[in-house]
Amino acid sequence: MTVSRTSATQQPTLRHLEQLMAQLLDGVILLDPTGVILSANAAALAMHGVATMTELGTNAEDYARRFTLWAPDHRRLKHRDYPIFKVLAGESIPDMMVEVAPAGEDEARWVHQARDVTMDVDGGEPDYLAVVLSDVSGQYDAEARFSAMFRANPAPAIIVRQKDMRIVSANPGFLSLTDFLPDQLVGRSLFGLDLLGCLPDRSAVRRQMEAGGVVPQTDTELLVADGSRRLVLFAGQPIDVTDEDALLLTFADLQPRREAEQSLAASERHLQAVFEMAPVAMAITSDADHRIVSVNAAFRELSGYDDAAALNHTADELGLWEDAAQGSATETKVAERGSIRACEARLVSRSKEPVDCLISAETINVHGSPCVLWVYQDVTERCRSDAELGEAIDEVLKDASWLTRSILDRLATLRKPAPRPAPVELSPRELEILDLICDDLDDAAIADRLSISRNTVRNHVARIYGKVGTSRRSGAVVWGRERGMGSKRD
Numbered sequence: 001m002t003v004s005r006t007s008a009t010q011q012p013t014l015r016h017l018e019q020l021m022a023q024l025l026d027g028v029i030l031l032d033p034t035g036v037i038l039s040a041n042a043a044a045l046a047m048h049g050v051a052t053m054t055e056l057g058t059n060a061e062d063y064a065r066r067f068t069l070w071a072p073d074h075r076r077l078k079h080r081d082y083p084i085f086k087v088l089a090g091e092s093i094p095d096m097m098v099e100v101a102p103a104g105e106d107e108a109r110w111v112h113q114a115r116d117v118t119m120d121v122d123g124g125e126p127d128y129l130a131v132v133l134s135d136v137s138g139q140y141d142a143e144a145r146f147s148a149m150f151r152a153n154p155a156p157a158i159i160v161r162q163k164d165m166r167i168v169s170a171n172p173g174f175l176s177l178t179d180f181l182p183d184q185l186v187g188r189s190l191f192g193l194d195l196l197g198c199l200p201d202r203s204a205v206r207r208q209m210e211a212g213g214v215v216p217q218t219d220t221e222l223l224v225a226d227g228s229r230r231l232v233l234f235a236g237q238p239i240d241v242t243d244e245d246a247l248l249l250t251f252a253d254l255q256p257r258r259e260a261e262q263s264l265a266a267s268e269r270h271l272q273a274v275f276e277m278a279p280v281a282m283a284i285t286s287d288a289d290h291r292i293v294s295v296n297a298a299f300r301e302l303s304g305y306d307d308a309a310a311l312n313h314t315a316d317e318l319g320l321w322e323d324a325a326q327g328s329a330t331e332t333k334v335a336e337r338g339s340i341r342a343c344e345a346r347l348v349s350r351s352k353e354p355v356d357c358l359i360s361a362e363t364i365n366v367h368g369s370p371c372v373l374w375v376y377q378d379v380t381e382r383c384r385s386d387a388e389l390g391e392a393i394d395e396v397l398k399d400a401s402w403l404t405r406s407i408l409d410r411l412a413t414l415r416k417p418a419p420r421p422a423p424v425e426l427s428p429r430e431l432e433i434l435d436l437i438c439d440d441l442d443d444a445a446i447a448d449r450l451s452i453s454r455n456t457v458r459n460h461v462a463r464i465y466g467k468v469g470t471s472r473r474s475g476a477v478v479w480g481r482e483r484g485m486g487s488k489r490d
Helices: 014-022 042-046 060-066 083-088 137-152 172-178 202-210 255-277 297-303 324-337 380-398 405-415 428-438 443-450 454-468 473-482
Strands: 002-004 027-031 037-040 067-070 096-102 110-120 128-135 157-161 167-170 215-223 229-239 246-253 281-286 292-295 339-348 354-366 369-378
Touching (some): 027 083, 037 060, 042 128, 060 067, 060 083, 083 096, 083 110, 083 128, 110 137, 157 172, 172 215, 172 246, 202 215, 215 246, 229 255, 281 297, 281 354, 292 297, 297 369, 324 339, 324 354, 428 454, 454 473
Antiparallel strands (some): 096 110, 110 128, 157 167, 157 246, 215 229, 281 369, 354 369
16 A cells, blocks of 8 residues: 655645554554664554554664464464565565464464555655554464364365355264365355255345355255265354455254154064964064054955954953953063063954964054054864864773773873973083083093082082982983983984
């Protein structure tokens, strides 16, 4: 900037300039064209952490020896690139930003925004040169902190300039989410790039952003580098830590949730298909009021009740249990235990036909609500066959004089089969000893093999006999080998 006066009587003196400078909030360093520092106001001295002009420097070279300057990216400047030397060289420096520290220090203390002023009285060569400084350290620190936070924040985010909706910056989280490179985004129009898709009201969102308003959380489909889109939740907030009005847009990735929901929906469809096609009758009831919420094809065939007749009704309302008290007790048992297995019961179909079933039930969760899955295994034919066999045996036994004793015993067993033995549970040590017994090792050999006493072996053998139901070693061997134990299997 050049200031000139043509009237000699109105020429300002250095004293006039100093008086003017003293009133300024900006710092001013006044030079003559040879580089001598003629004056500096209090603001300029404070911006360099000195109290006198002598500490500032007598000329440009002295100033450069006393202070170190860096570019905004902390690249150290050569002396010729200092604002004071650029002004002496006749270069214009509108709003040049520099970091400043006393010579010998590696960290900047202040950030100055410098501009030049040239003064002459006759329109010829300049009589005075001035470097005008503004201390922007606070703003610069805020911007630096925001920039560091913006880069370090794992949440995907971009900064958009308000006046033209162009992208100014994208943080690593956003680049990682979209696989874009910075050059593919910075300087591009947010809406021209069509970065935000499937907005509920695209025009309204754009108006809010252009007006610098807050954009509430909104679902959108975010464009990614390969041309596909990801479901995200985004929001916009105006920010004032940049040189110009801008908005910070932040994003939360909802794509994993979408994929999980799609996977869950597919699983539910598969389970529904399995439920419907299962050959055994099944029904689902609400845990709260025992009302039927779903039945499969086998249940409809077994009971005679279609969906319209069965759904939203209880088993009591349908008269499904032949013994209503047994049905109520079974439902209570399921509520208390969470499940039942193979409980014998007789149901009554819609046509009033009795149906003998083995009933199992399990508490499950359907769409977040507790329910009960009921499984009805139809054993009517088996029961009928057993009954017919029993009647035949009874007829035979009425005149059994011609049958041998062994045949009679066999028939009696068929008529009233012996109870099924309870499953045998052997401890790991007992299994180990029985395995060695099945290999024909005696107690002494087993004790040596397992490094235990013979008394301990005998105690284990006695418990094994009791559990498998034998009193002889040969009986234990037969029992064990029938179950694949020992190396000498039959």
